[in-house]
Amino acid sequence: RPILLISNSLSGGGAEAVARLMISEIENSSCVLFENDARIEISGKRIRAASKSHHGSVFFTVLVSIWRLLVVQWEKVLLHPRLSISHLEGPNFANLITGFGGPRVIFVHNTLAKSYPTTGRRDVLMRILCRSLYRRASIIVAVSPEIKSELKEFLAPNSPNILTLPNPIDCRRIEANAAEHYGDYRDVLCGKRFLVSVASLTTQKNHCQMLDVFAGLLAKPDEGQALKLMLLGDGPLREKLHDQCRRLNLAFFDAGSSQCFDDDAQVYFLGFQSNPYRLLSKARLMMLTSHWEGLPIALLEAMALGVPSVVSDCSQGIREVWNLTGKSTDSSTLSQAITTPFGLLVPSNEDSESAQEIWEEAIQQALSLGERREQMIENCQTRAQDYSIDRVTSIWNTELLSLAES
Secondary structure, three states: OOEEEEEOOOOOOOHHHHHHHHHHHOOOEEEEEOOOOOOOOOOOOEEEEOOOOOOOOHHHHHHHHHHHHHHHHHHHHHHOOOEEEEEOHHHHHHHHHOOOOOOEEEEEOOOHHHHOOOOOHHHHHHHHHHHHHHHHOOEEEEOOHHHHHHHHHHOOOOOOEEEEOOOOEOHHHHHHHHOOOOOOHHHHHOOOEEEEEEOOOOHHHOHHHHHHHHHHHHOOOOOOOOEEEEEEEOOOOHHHHHHHHHHOOOOEEEOOOOOOOOOOOOEEEEEOOOOOHHHHHHOOEEEEOOOOOOOOHHHHHHHHOOOOEEEEOOOHHHHHHOOOHHHOOOHHHOOOOEEOOOEEEEOOOOOOOOHHHHHHHHHHHHHOOOOHHHHHHHHHHHHHHHHEHHHHHHHHHHHHHHHHHO
């Protein structure tokens, strides 16, 4: 009897990257995906995709959701798994509604208050569904203490067992992939002086602020025009970010639509990258301007490659990775970035008038570390080992897979 994993897809970062590692590392595991447009295959693993990604009416979305639910139920009946594990809200709902899958484990990667903050119909509905369905879980896994604390309060008084388990990264695979050449224009980009973002082009990741900050940096005499920005990831805001580049007079190259490679562009939209690690390893800094996060995989991967980061103070998970949990401060009162052994933490009060200046100063400071950069690189690589897949797999075996045997 296998372990069944349920995920949106395996092609993205964050939760989908964790699901990809789980299906690879857990013996006798199978996977149901809501979609698999990247056609990812893992040797020796059974991967069933319910449908392709879609953009349509509410009615069509409901039909697709029902179909995905039926596929998950069929797989549970067919495989009769001894344990069912899911990631993110949609797969979590499908896991909890369907039966015959053994104990049900759900992973929660973001706080609900930040994911669904409004009084709009969709956010209210999602909060109601989470409150009613999450109590059916055998175990809820929160990827940070902040998420665990919120879930305990949100699901009280009858909350199920809630664990905190870290997101893992495969340090050996990351380093091996970073050594591979692309054999195309991306190898040329690796020789440039650039900042990098590895994130989906969505509202959560706040690329609008990132572009504003980058344009401000280029306007400074000491930066000149040599610095570039690489955006690795895709999403619904791609065209909107193109328009913002035009308003800011930033020359951009889009790998998905441009006919010819532009060596003189300032912003590069490179889309989803199956191997982002060579580009990531050559970056001077990684930027993360998110409104909210759980425990960002991209941050851990950058640290594994020794790349310092400048990130928004939007998550207790980030503070935990950077050993700042004992120095908790109200981010809204900060007037400057916090320098850590791994990078710079920027206050998340992005609506303040001084936010742009704080971000620009933080990046300038990180770019001019001098001899301290080598120590920061070493600190990042050492800390990343605490989240290695070898260590986390043993935790999975102890905390989760043992549930299937009990």
